Amino acid sequence: MDSWRKNPVVFWALNLPPTIWLVVFFIIPLGLIWVISFGEKRGVVDIEITWTLDNYLRALDPLYLGIFWKSIWMAFLATVVCLIVGYPVAFAIAFAPSRWKPLLLLGLMVPFWINILIRTYALIAVFRTRGYVNFTLEWLWEKAHAALTLIGIDPTWLLGARFDPLQLLYNNFAVNLGIVYAFFPFMVLPLYANIEKLDRTYMEASLDLGAGHWRTFISVVLPLTWHGALSGIIIVFIPALGAFFIPDLLGGTDSQLIGNVIERQFKSANDWPFGAALSFLLMYATFGALALRSLIAGRKQGLEI
Amino acid sequence: MKKRRGRGPRLSRRSFLAGTGAVAAGLSFRPGLSWAGEEPKLNFYNWDTYIGETTLDDFKDATGIEVTMDLFADNDELFAKLKEGNPGYDVIVPTNDYVERMIRAEMLTPLDHGKIPNFRKNVAKAFQDAEFDPGRKYSMPYMWGTQGIGYRKSKVDGVPDSWKYLLDSDRYSGRIALLSEGVLGAALKYLGYSYNSKDPKEIKEAEELLIRQKPHIKVFAEDNGQDLLLSGEVDLTMEWNGDILQVMEEDDDISYIVPKEGSLVWQDCLCIPTGAPHPDNAHRFINFILDAEVGAAIADFIQYATPNEAARKLLPDEYNNNPAIFPSEETLARCEAAIYLGEDVQRLRDEAWTRVLAA
Numbered sequence: 001m002d003s004w005r006k007n008p009v010v011f012w013a014l015n016l017p018p019t020i021w022l023v024v025f026f027i028i029p030l031g032l033i034w035v036i037s038f039g040e041k042r043g044v045v046d047i048e049i050t051w052t053l054d055n056y057l058r059a060l061d062p063l064y065l066g067i068f069w070k071s072i073w074m075a076f077l078a079t080v081v082c083l084i085v086g087y088p089v090a091f092a093i094a095f096a097p098s099r100w101k102p103l104l105l106l107g108l109m110v111p112f113w114i115n116i117l118i119r120t121y122a123l124i125a126v127f128r129t130r131g132y133v134n135f136t137l138e139w140l141w142e143k144a145h146a147a148l149t150l151i152g153i154d155p156t157w158l159l160g161a162r163f164d165p166l167q168l169l170y171n172n173f174a175v176n177l178g179i180v181y182a183f184f185p186f187m188v189l190p191l192y193a194n195i196e197k198l199d200r201t202y203m204e205a206s207l208d209l210g211a212g213h214w215r216t217f218i219s220v221v222l223p224l225t226w227h228g229a230l231s232g233i234i235i236v237f238i239p240a241l242g243a244f245f246i247p248d249l250l251g252g253t254d255s256q257l258i259g260n261v262i263e264r265q266f267k268s269a270n271d272w273p274f275g276a277a278l279s280f281l282l283m284y285a286t287f288g289a290l291a292l293r294s295l296i297a298g299r300k301q302g303l304e305i
Numbered sequence: 306m307k308k309r310r311g312r313g314p315r316l317s318r319r320s321f322l323a324g325t326g327a328v329a330a331g332l333s334f335r336p337g338l339s340w341a342g343e344e345p346k347l348n349f350y351n352w353d354t355y356i357g358e359t360t361l362d363d364f365k366d367a368t369g370i371e372v373t374m375d376l377f378a379d380n381d382e383l384f385a386k387l388k389e390g391n392p393g394y395d396v397i398v399p400t401n402d403y404v405e406r407m408i409r410a411e412m413l414t415p416l417d418h419g420k421i422p423n424f425r426k427n428v429a430k431a432f433q434d435a436e437f438d439p440g441r442k443y444s445m446p447y448m449w450g451t452q453g454i455g456y457r458k459s460k461v462d463g464v465p466d467s468w469k470y471l472l473d474s475d476r477y478s479g480r481i482a483l484l485s486e487g488v489l490g491a492a493l494k495y496l497g498y499s500y501n502s503k504d505p506k507e508i509k510e511a512e513e514l515l516i517r518q519k520p521h522i523k524v525f526a527e528d529n530g531q532d533l534l535l536s537g538e539v540d541l542t543m544e545w546n547g548d549i550l551q552v553m554e555e556d557d558d559i560s561y562i563v564p565k566e567g568s569l570v571w572q573d574c575l576c577i578p579t580g581a582p583h584p585d586n587a588h589r590f591i592n593f594i595l596d597a598e599v600g601a602a603i604a605d606f607i608q609y610a611t612p613n614e615a616a617r618k619l620l621p622d623e624y625n626n627n628p629a630i631f632p633s634e635e636t637l638a639r640c641e642a643a644i645y646l647g648e649d650v651q652r653l654r655d656e657a658w659t660r661v662l663a664a
Contacts, residue, residue, distance in 0.1 A: 261659060
């Protein structure tokens with residue numbers, strides 16, 4: 001890999017565009033936000049950089065720490081759900097007949113081609129009081145009601161006098177569902193890639209030697225696909241941590257996450273320095289998670305050698 | 306302030322026509338330069354579906370000036386686009402609190418009232434001065450409206466004419482939506498204080514009121530209270546009058562009232578941003594819009610309240626007496642416009658709101 005020393009022109013010709021892209025559109029804007037996080041407001045648009053730590057200290061107020069904690073908890077919950085649902089789905093795709101695989105993967109990816117905001121609005125149409133889920137339940141309720149009446153049982157004590165629609169939206173359940181729905185493919189794809197690579201003979205051996213399916217999964221499959229799961233966990237957890245329009249659209253009166261607080265600082269509250277400080281605290285938390293991942297991955301590698 | 310235009314699919318066809326009209330006007334070829342040394346062009350930055358059907362063409366017929374119209378979705382977008390320098394707009398339409406912000410940030414050009422005779426001639430007395438722009442040095446009133454309660458008539462008893470039903474009562478528990486933006490001000494109004502209160506004690510009281518009421522509120526809506534009302538998700542919602550007017554056209558069972566305690570009144574203004582390339586044309590355009598007949602045609606089409614007294618005289622009673630467009634004088638007297646409160650108060654109020662949401 002030291003051929004770049006021999007061919008510096010080729011190396012730079014290939015690497016300059018992405019490097020410039022990274023610097024101009026990522027490093028510099030991020031640096032600006034970082035600098036602003038040490039600023040003080042001086043008026044409507046003026047921010048003076050005084051290298052004060054006040055914005056960070058303010059973020060450590062129990063009010064904001066509580067919201068941070070809630071965001072971490074919600075992101076954790078969504079990641080766990082993605083993981084639990086993602087494994088069987090990834091397995092099903094990996095073990096499907098090969099002519100079905102591309103179709104199943106396509107089925108997983110097609111919703112992803114639609115803008116996330118539109119998909120979230122679609123969830124509202126599905127789950128609201130007069131949405132498709134409740135319409136279906138109401139239809140079933142009416143059928144059951146009619147059937148019970150037909151066989152001469154009074155349905156009132158069993159089913160109630162009238163159909164009560166489920167309140168599926170505007171609560172934390174809806175926010176969690178929205179996050180899981182939005183980031184689910186991020187979990188399945190790395191899992192699928194790892195399961196696909198898995199040598200099936202290991203599982204056959206395990207089953208032949210008397211281990212049950214559960215034991216085989218825990219002792220053989222899980223350790224061998226853990227890398228995929230770890231990647232999935234990271235790329236689901238990080239965006240889930242910063243979610244803001246999902247709680248905005250699906251959340252109830254107590255669904256505020258740290259992403260919402262940050263968004264407000266840049267818009268209606270017009271307090272960029274504080275918003276910048278909150279953003280960076282969130283980013284440090286993310287770095288922490290990434291460091292943890294490489295630590296775990298590193299230790300595993302050490303064991304294998 | 307958030308979006309409250311974009312009057313739904315019924316009007317989007319018209320906005321499309323208006324848009325193509327503007328494009329066509331931009332494309333048509335006019336040889337030679339105009340009289341005053343300024344090329345006969347004008348760049349207008351406006352909300353969607355917020356101008357008369359033929360206003361821009363009429364202006365061109367009257368003056369030879371071609372108007373190109375771009376659209377913005379909310380004040381934040383307008384502000385962000387002009388913050389780092391004017392990309393070439395001559396006339397913009399910010400809402401009053403953003404007018405104030407822009408004046409402070411030196412983003413607006415002082416107007417020459419001598420070139421806008423229609424202002425003194427046609428505009429109602431109440432709009433000839435403004436707290437957010439003393440002496441109307443930078444802004445001309447374009448349209449105005451209120452924040453209030455949109456409700457489903459068949460699901461509430463009588464007319465919910467007080468903030469009490471939304472903010473301090475379990476009568477409609479679980480069927481209420483409040484707007485994130487402005488709800489603190491509404492709570493202050495209900496408690497008998499100013500919408501723009503700077504007093505930490507009063508703000509705290511409003512915060513506690515909202516926290517107490519939270520179990521009865523279904524959702525703090527961003528700007529979709531009208532959709533929640535239309536889909537039957539809630540039966541009462543705090544909303545902008547324009548949004549409720551839009552769904553009232555679709556559903557007869559929906560109505561709108563400004564609570565008797567008073568509320569927020571907003572005003573969209575015509576301004577010339579700093580660095581406008583055609584300031585003379587901009588003055589002529591503003592004066593043209595403030596003309597009685599032109600103003601009447603616009604108001605008749607977009608159905609917002611016009612501050613143009615002369616224009617109102619030309620419009621039918623059904624417009625002038627619509628309580629969703631014009632609240633009673635008595636109620637209006639208790640309404641306030643949002644003003645810039647300073648950075649410290651803004652922070653205080655944002656933190657109060659964060660606590661309400663976190664509680």
